[in-house]
Amino acid sequence: MIRHLRLWGALLYNCILREMMFRANFAIIVLTSSWWFVLNVLMFAVIFSHVTEIAGWTKYEVFFLVGTGNAVMGIFETLFMMNLMRVPETIRTGEMDFYLLKPVNTQFLISARYADFEAVPNTLIGFAFMAWCVVKLKAAFSLPALAAFLVFVVNGVTLYYTIMFVSVTISFWFMRFHAMSIWWQLTSLGRQPAEIFPAGLKFVLTYCLPMLVIVNFPVKAYLNRLPLHLALWGLAVTVAMLAFSQWFFRFALRRYRSASS
Amino acid sequence: MSPSAATGSLKREAVRFLRLNRQVAAIGFADALAYRGTFMLEIIFTFIPLVTSLLLWSAIYRAGGAGLAIAGFDLNQMLSYYIVMNILRLAAFVEDVQWTVTQQIKDGQLNAYLMRPVNYILFQWDLRMASVVFGTFLTLLPAAVLAVAARHILVVPAAGWQWAAFGLSAFLGIQIGFLLSMAVGLSAFWVLESSAFQQAVFPIQMMLSGSMFPLELIPRKLFIVLKALPWTYQSYFPMQVYLGRLDFRATLAGLGVQVLWILALGGLCWLMWRNGVRKYGAVGG
Numbered sequence: 117m118i119r120h121l122r123l124w125g126a127l128l129y130n131c132i133l134r135e136m137m138f139r140a141n142f143a144i145i146v147l148t149s150s151w152w153f154v155l156n157v158l159m160f161a162v163i164f165s166h167v168t169e170i171a172g173w174t175k176y177e178v179f180f181l182v183g184t185g186n187a188v189m190g191i192f193e194t195l196f197m198m199n200l201m202r203v204p205e206t207i208r209t210g211e212m213d214f215y216l217l218k219p220v221n222t223q224f225l226i227s228a229r230y231a232d233f234e235a236v237p238n239t240l241i242g243f244a245f246m247a248w249c250v251v252k253l254k255a256a257f258s259l260p261a262l263a264a265f266l267v268f269v270v271n272g273v274t275l276y277y278t279i280m281f282v283s284v285t286i287s288f289w290f291m292r293f294h295a296m297s298i299w300w301q302l303t304s305l306g307r308q309p310a311e312i313f314p315a316g317l318k319f320v321l322t323y324c325l326p327m328l329v330i331v332n333f334p335v336k337a338y339l340n341r342l343p344l345h346l347a348l349w350g351l352a353v354t355v356a357m358l359a360f361s362q363w364f365f366r367f368a369l370r371r372y373r374s375a376s377s
Numbered sequence: 378m379s380p381s382a383a384t385g386s387l388k389r390e391a392v393r394f395l396r397l398n399r400q401v402a403a404i405g406f407a408d409a410l411a412y413r414g415t416f417m418l419e420i421i422f423t424f425i426p427l428v429t430s431l432l433l434w435s436a437i438y439r440a441g442g443a444g445l446a447i448a449g450f451d452l453n454q455m456l457s458y459y460i461v462m463n464i465l466r467l468a469a470f471v472e473d474v475q476w477t478v479t480q481q482i483k484d485g486q487l488n489a490y491l492m493r494p495v496n497y498i499l500f501q502w503d504l505r506m507a508s509v510v511f512g513t514f515l516t517l518l519p520a521a522v523l524a525v526a527a528r529h530i531l532v533v534p535a536a537g538w539q540w541a542a543f544g545l546s547a548f549l550g551i552q553i554g555f556l557l558s559m560a561v562g563l564s565a566f567w568v569l570e571s572s573a574f575q576q577a578v579f580p581i582q583m584m585l586s587g588s589m590f591p592l593e594l595i596p597r598k599l600f601i602v603l604k605a606l607p608w609t610y611q612s613y614f615p616m617q618v619y620l621g622r623l624d625f626r627a628t629l630a631g632l633g634v635q636v637l638w639i640l641a642l643g644g645l646c647w648l649m650w651r652n653g654v655r656k657y658g659a660v661g662g
Contacts, residue, residue, distance in 0.1 A: 151580040155589060162594040163437055166447045171436040304426040312436040 123220060124228050131231040150238045153186045157245070171311035176252045177339065178309060183246035185307035185331045188272045190239025196277050198232045204287035212372060223365050227281060250338075261338050264347075268334035271354050276303075276330050278357035285361070288368040306330045322346070326353050404504065424519070427463045431456050448593035454620055457532040458591050460523060461619055465547060465612055466588055468516040469509045471554040472579065474501055478562025479571045487657065498559060498646055505555055534621055542628045546615040549635040554586070554611040556642035563646060566653030587613030607638045 160182060164175040173181070203226060206212050215226050250257065283299050306327035310318055321328045329350040336342040342350075438445055438452040447455065478501065481487045490497050524531060534540050561578055565571040583589050585608035592603055592613055603609055614631050617623050623631065 151577065155580055155584050159590050159594065162590075162596075163447070166445070167437055167441045169440050170433070171440065301422040301425045304429050308429055308433055309436075312432045314432075 120220060120224055124224075127228060128231050132233060135233050150186075150241050153182070153238065153241065153245075156182055171309050173309045173311065176249045177335070180246055180249040180253065180338075181309060181331065181335045182307070183242045183249060184269070184335050185242075187239050187242030187246065188269060188276065188331050188334070189303065189307075190235045190242055191269075191273045192276050192280075193235035194232055194239060195273075196227055196280070197235075198230045199227050200280050200284050202226075202230075203284040207287055207372065216369075222369075223281070223362055227277070255339070261340060264342075265334050265338040268337045268342075268347075268350065271351060272330040272334055275326065275350075275354040275357060278354070278361045281361045282357070282364055285365050285368045288371045302327060303330075306332070310336075323349075326350075329353060404507075421519075423463065423467060424523075427459060430459045434459070448591060449622075450591060450593070453530045453532050455591070456527070456530050458616055458620065460527055460531060462588060462612060462616055464516060464520045464523065465615065467519075468513040469547075469551045469554070470512070471505055471509070471551060472558045472582060474505055474555060475558040475562035475575060477501070478559065479565040479575060482563075482565040482653075482657065483571060491654070498650055501559065502555060509551060532620060534619060536621075538625065539618060539621055539628075542632065543615055543619045546618050546628075546632055546635060547612075549632065549639065550611045550615045552639050553607055553635060553642065556639065556646055557582070557607060557611065559646050560642065560649060563649040563653055566649070566656055582608060585609065586611040587616060591616075607642060610635045610638055 157179065160175075160178055163170070164178070168174070170178060206215070206226065212226075215222050215229075218225055280299055302325075305321060310321070310328045310332045313321060318328070333342060333346070333350045337347065434455050435452065437447075438455070441447070445451075450458065481490070487497075490500065534543060561575065561582070564574065568574045585592075585603060585606060587609065592600055592609065595603070610631070614635065618628055618631070
C-alpha cells in the first residue's frame, strides 16, 4: 500500500515534468478549461433571476452543487481519465504486456500511470467557487460538516472511477467499444439536483446506477440533509464497486491474448 | 482563347467538378456507414442529457408556478426548444470539421490534398454534407419516437410556410455552421497552439449558436450584441422560426441575413485558405 502511494507520487512528478515541456499550450488550457463551468453557472444564474428555487434547492445550494460537480470531475480527470481512455488502445495493440510485467498491481498501474494536470486549475476553481457559495449560504460553518463533505468528495471520485474502470474493462471483449464517451453522457445525470428526478428514476440513480452518490451526496452531507442510512449506503457501494472492479479486471485479463507480435 | 473555347473549358470544368463531387460524397457516405453502429449508440446516449434538461426545466417551471414565462417561453415552448435543437444538432453536427482541418494542417496530411486537383474547402464540404444527409436519415426514427413520446408538450409550427421556412433556415444554418467551423479550423495556419485554441472556442461556439440554452436567457444588452454575430444564425434563428416567434417579414429578413453570412463567411474561408497555403510549411509529410 505504502509502496503504491510512493510510486503514485513518483508518477505524478514525472507527469508534471512532461507537462512543463509544453508550457504555452498548458497556459492556454489553464485559462480556458473552465469555460463549460462558467457557462453552466451563467445559465443557472439567469434561471434564478426568474425563480427562487428549483425542486427545493436555493440558488447558492445549486451553485454549490455545480461547483462540487466541477471539482469531483476535475479530480477524476486529473488522476484517471487519460489512463482509462487509453485502456482499449492498450489492449488492442498488446501494450498491456508491459503493464502486466511490472511488479505492482496492474489495475493500479494502468489507472494511475499518467496524470493530466490540465484539469487541476478547473478543479481549484470549483473549490474556490464552493467556498464562496458556502459564505453566501450563511449556513453555520462547522468542521464536522466540512469533514463529511470531503469524505464524500473522495468517495464520489472513487465511485466514479470504479464505474468508469468497469466500463473500459469491457473492451477486453469489445475492442471498439468506447465506453468512456457513453458514460460521459451519463454524468450529466449525476450533476443535477437529485430532486428534479421522478421518484422511480431517483431510486434507480441512487441504488442501481448510483450516479447521485457521486456529486449530490457530498453537497447533501455538508448541508446536513443526508440521512444516515443513505450515507452508509454511499460508502458501502463504493467499497463494493472497488472490490468488484478488481475482480472483474482479473476475470477479463484471462481473455487477454496480447495482440499482434 | 476564343470565347467559345473558354465556355467549353468552363463547361468541362463544371462537369468534372460535378463528377468529382459525386465521388467524394460517396466516400463520405461510406465513412458514415462504417460507423453506423456507433452512431446509433451515440443517438441513444445523447438523449440522456436531453432528458436531464427536460426534467430540470420542468422542475424550474414547477417552482415558478403556473403561467410562468421565462424570457417569453412557457414550459412547453422551452421543452420544445431543447427537443428540436437536440434533433437538429444530432442530424447535423458540423463542428468536427475544425478538428479535421486543424489536424491535417498541423501534421502535414494537407500535402496529400494540395497535390490533388480538388478544392480543399469544397472537398471537406462534400464529406460533411454527405454525413449530414446520412445523419438526417438516421435521426428520422429517433426523432419520430421522440415526437410521439412528447406529443403532449411538443410545440409545432402553426402555418405551412413556417415549416418550409424552418427547413430552409435549418439548411442555411448548417452551411453557416460549416463555414464557421472551417474558419476556426483554417486558423491553424496562424495559431500555433491550435488544439488549445479549439478547446477554448468550442464551448463558446456551442453557447453562441444557442445549442446550450435559448439566448434570450442572457442579459438583454449582451443578447443584442450576440444577435449581430453569425453563430446566432446557425441554429438559434431556425429555432426561432420553428417556435413561431417571428412573423413572415422577420422570417424573410432572417433568411436574407443567413444568405449574406454564407457569402461573407465563404469569402473569409477562401481568403484564409489562399493566404494560409502560402504560409503553410508542410511539416511532416
